[in-house]
Amino acid sequence: MNIELRDPKYLMKLSKLGSFHQSKLSFLRSFLNEFKDWEYKKDLFELNEKGHGRAVYSFSKKNRTYSLVCFANEISDEERSDRVIATKWDAAFTLHDGVPTKGDLDRLARNVPKQEVGRLSYKELTLSRANKSLRIFNHVVESLSKGNQPNTELLSKVGYLYRTTAVYGSGKFGLADRFRIKNREEIYGPFRLEMMLVYLVRQFTFDQVNHIARHKNPNTAVELDPNICRNLGIGNSTGLGMAPFIVNHPILLNNWILARETALKKIREIEKASEQELNIFKNCLVKSLINVTNWNTDSEFQNKKIKKLTEDLEKFIKFLNQDFSFENTFPFNKIYMWAEENVSDECIEYIVSMMMEPYDEIISPLVNKMSSDEDQHFNIPIDRTIEELRNILESKYSEILKIDFKKKENNQNFWFISKNKEEPRMANRYEMDGSILEQPLAIARDIKKLYEAIFTQKNSLKIGKFLTNNNDLRHVVRRAFITEKFPYAEIQDNTIGSKLMPIDMLRLKLSFFGAIKFDPRSDKWLRICMFQGAPLPTDLKSFDNHWVYSSLN
Amino acid sequence: MISFSEIETTVKRATKSMGFSWGIAEEVGKNTRLLEMFGLPGIKNINQYFKIYNKDSFENINIYSRSNISKKFYCPIIAGVNFFDQSSSISELKQIEINNLAFPLLFIPFVSRTSEIAGKRIFLKVDNKEFLFNYNQSIYSNYLSGDIVEKSEKINLQFLENTNSFSENEWSELYKISEDTFVEETEELKQKGAGAGLTDND
Numbered sequence: 001m002n003i004e005l006r007d008p009k010y011l012m013k014l015s016k017l018g019s020f021h022q023s024k025l026s027f028l029r030s031f032l033n034e035f036k037d038w039e040y041k042k043d044l045f046e047l048n049e050k051g052h053g054r055a056v057y058s059f060s061k062k063n064r065t066y067s068l069v070c071f072a073n074e075i076s077d078e079e080r081s082d083r084v085i086a087t088k089w090d091a092a093f094t095l096h097d098g099v100p101t102k103g104d105l106d107r108l109a110r111n112v113p114k115q116e117v118g119r120l121s122y123k124e125l126t127l128s129r130a131n132k133s134l135r136i137f138n139h140v141v142e143s144l145s146k147g148n149q150p151n152t153e154l155l156s157k158v159g160y161l162y163r164t165t166a167v168y169g170s171g172k173f174g175l176a177d178r179f180r181i182k183n184r185e186e187i188y189g190p191f192r193l194e195m196m197l198v199y200l201v202r203q204f205t206f207d208q209v210n211h212i213a214r215h216k217n218p219n220t221a222v223e224l225d226p227n228i229c230r231n232l233g234i235g236n237s238t239g240l241g242m243a244p245f246i247v248n249h250p251i252l253l254n255n256w257i258l259a260r261e262t263a264l265k266k267i268r269e270i271e272k273a274s275e276q277e278l279n280i281f282k283n284c285l286v287k288s289l290i291n292v293t294n295w296n297t298d299s300e301f302q303n304k305k306i307k308k309l310t311e312d313l314e315k316f317i318k319f320l321n322q323d324f325s326f327e328n329t330f331p332f333n334k335i336y337m338w339a340e341e342n343v344s345d346e347c348i349e350y351i352v353s354m355m356m357e358p359y360d361e362i363i364s365p366l367v368n369k370m371s372s373d374e375d376q377h378f379n380i381p382i383d384r385t386i387e388e389l390r391n392i393l394e395s396k397y398s399e400i401l402k403i404d405f406k407k408k409e410n411n412q413n414f415w416f417i418s419k420n421k422e423e424p425r426m427a428n429r430y431e432m433d434g435s436i437l438e439q440p441l442a443i444a445r446d447i448k449k450l451y452e453a454i455f456t457q458k459n460s461l462k463i464g465k466f467l468t469n470n471n472d473l474r475h476v477v478r479r480a481f482i483t484e485k486f487p488y489a490e491i492q493d494n495t496i497g498s499k500l501m502p503i504d505m506l507r508l509k510l511s512f513f514g515a516i517k518f519d520p521r522s523d524k525w526l527r528i529c530m531f532q533g534a535p536l537p538t539d540l541k542s543f544d545n546h547w548v549y550s551s552l553n
Numbered sequence: 554m555i556s557f558s559e560i561e562t563t564v565k566r567a568t569k570s571m572g573f574s575w576g577i578a579e580e581v582g583k584n585t586r587l588l589e590m591f592g593l594p595g596i597k598n599i600n601q602y603f604k605i606y607n608k609d610s611f612e613n614i615n616i617y618s619r620s621n622i623s624k625k626f627y628c629p630i631i632a633g634v635n636f637f638d639q640s641s642s643i644s645e646l647k648q649i650e651i652n653n654l655a656f657p658l659l660f661i662p663f664v665s666r667t668s669e670i671a672g673k674r675i676f677l678k679v680d681n682k683e684f685l686f687n688y689n690q691s692i693y694s695n696y697l698s699g700d701i702v703e704k705s706e707k708i709n710l711q712f713l714e715n716t717n718s719f720s721e722n723e724w725s726e727l728y729k730i731s732e733d734t735f736v737e738e739t740e741e742l743k744q745k746g747a748g749a750g751l752t753d754n755d
Contacts, residue, residue: 121554122554122556170558171556171557171558171559172556172558172559173559174554174555174556174559175556176556177556177557177558178558179557375583378579378583379637379666379669379670380638382637382638382639382640382641382670383641417566440575462641463638464637464638464639464640464641465638465639467634467638468615468616468635468638468639471573471574471576471577471634472574472576473574473576474574474575474576474577474579474580475574475575475576475579476576477576478576478579
């Protein structure tokens with residue numbers, strides 16, 4: 001049986017992409033798989049009784065070492081903000097390439113806590129900062145210092161001790177450019193070093209909370225139970241800054257989605273599933289339900305989606321138990337076809353993620369195909385013709401060409417870079433000034449302009465000649481030829497319309513990171529949790545690959 | 554140190570703010586990164602150019618001919634974009650001349666990238682400075698000063714044919730030396746060494 005890849009025009013709608021869930025392809029899971037046989041060490045831990053100071057953690061293998069350098073600082077409660085506009089944080093971190101010298105540590109101490117206004121060097125790979133979840137952190141310190149373990153019910157409501165507010169990489173603020181490290185096999189998967197930073201930060205939060213509790217009351221303090229640690233992750237607050245990323249990196253977006261779609265296609269093409277594979281699928285599905293039932297959010301938008309997901313999953317499990325036989329040929333295709341007809345996008349994509357769980361041999365080869373070299377496809381093919389370009393637009397962008405941008409609601413928003421934080425933002429062009437400085441993120445509108453511009457051009461005209469008088473459309477000409485080669489490179493939706501939910505764009509990216517418990521705080525930012533349920537660094541030599549469903553929270 | 558990624562992003566934004574389109578700004582960001590990676594003073598030159606840039610003060614080369622002459626200096630960005638876009642027809646001319654090009658170093662990355670897509674080496678002479686572009690893999694040049702070059706009165710550009718840089722005799726001599734790694738075959742080895750059967754008719 002040959003199953004077609006899902007149609008980009010159906011899949012690449014924002015509401016669909018905003019329904020994606022973590023999976024076996026997720027970057028934090030592939031990071032753990034890649035680094036499980038690296039040597040983990042806590043190299044330095046110099047904190048005072050309040051938990052302020054510096055620490056270094058590392059992963060090493062053969063001649064390569066990656067070191068997380070942590071700086072924990074004293075800040076007042078008023079200074080603690082998880083908005084990107086904050087200037088002070090409880091802790092700041094960088095991932096250093098190699099073993100830092102004392103000189104490196106002193107240099108980093110002067111710069112890392114300053115974040116965007118500090119300067120890093122080519123020896124640093126990622127940069128981040130995080131704030132305590134005060135009510136949780138203080139509760140844990142108090143409990144441990146008195147010799148008690150913390151209230152796990154309270155912990156499960158939040159799921160972490162610290163949350164990061166930004167994780168930077170790839171040349172930002174002087175960090176190493178990607179080209180310096182891109183040929184290292186251990187980081188072929190995307191965002192692997194960002195995942196390493198977050199993972200080691202998680203360990204730092206446990207060590208810090210233990211350290212403070214011990215100093216608070218050396219006679220009675222106990223250490224945080226490792227089982228409780230495993231059920232804590234790292235939180236993250238993410239705003240609009242992340243949204244343009246998936247527009248600005250079309251080939252990377254394609255490679256992420258294509259890996260997921262290829263996995264789904266291959267799984268649907270499996271004629272007979274073994275009993276062991278079916279057990280893994282069913283176990284993961286049942287165990288994962290706790291992540292849905294404990295998905296706490298005040299967002300009405302998300303709560304509606306969770307409610308529907310819960311109902312749909314109940315319906316799905318009933319179907320599996322009563323109306324479905326795994327003796328069927330092509331069982332996963334039948335499940336998928338049932339899901340398409342009976343449940344919401346949120347549940348369809350949930351089931352797709354679950355289907356991947358038994359199939360290491362399908363997923364593992366795809367993981368290393370999820371990076372991209374965008375520069376290779378930067379040059380516009382100037383010798384192609386207008387006829388070819390028109391064919392691409394009509395076949396790849398037919399949904400977009402239907403949008404009427406003369407209607408105000410379809411042209412309502414514009415994306416811009418804020419002057420004070422140099423971060424992407426969005427505003428209503430009819431109410432706010434600044435649309436003249438609009439970023440090139442209105443791809444749908446500009447593609448439509450391009451289509452109209454070539455309408456009267458000769459079929460045989462070469463693209464190079466066309467551009468001589470149409471350089472205002474150059475950025476979308478480039479994209480059209482990229483989309484020709486990479487079917488999932490383009491969001492098939494309007495990124496400036498009045499109905500846009502920017503958190504759909506964030507959710508897509510975060511699901512590939514492996515985040516769970518999406519908690520929208522508005523339509524423009526959300527909180528998530530990463531590594532909840534993950535093995536501790538000392539467990540890495542042998543751990544359950546399906547740890548994400550073993551969380552007690 | 555400023556990273557190449559920061560260079561590309563900042564130059565792209567700066568180019569857009571000077572009034573160029575986003576698509577051209579993307580090209581100039583990428584180009585300046587390329588110049589700096591090749592060790593040429595991209596930031597210095599683009600910074601200086603934008604200080605004096607005024608659209609009306611410069612001429613555009615829209616369609617290239619064998620000889621491109623202007624009283625005003627040509628804008629190196631538009632000259633570069635159009636050179637890249639028209640490179641197929643320009644390469645047929647084999648050789649072109651540009652009189653009066655402002656900030657010629659900003660033109661260079663377009664030529665380097667054209668060398669890659671055309672699959673030909675390109676030789677460029679900017680007054681007395683010589684550059685040989687090798688398929689965007691390297692640039693060979695006698696210009697090492699790292700200074701700003703504000704203008705060039707005469708530019709010669711030549712697409713080089715794909716020919717060898719050595720004689721047949723030199724190649725034969727080297728090939729003969731390489732043969733010393735080959736093993737002389739006995740009759741038995743001739744029969745068995747290749748692995749396949751002696752006839753191909755079965």
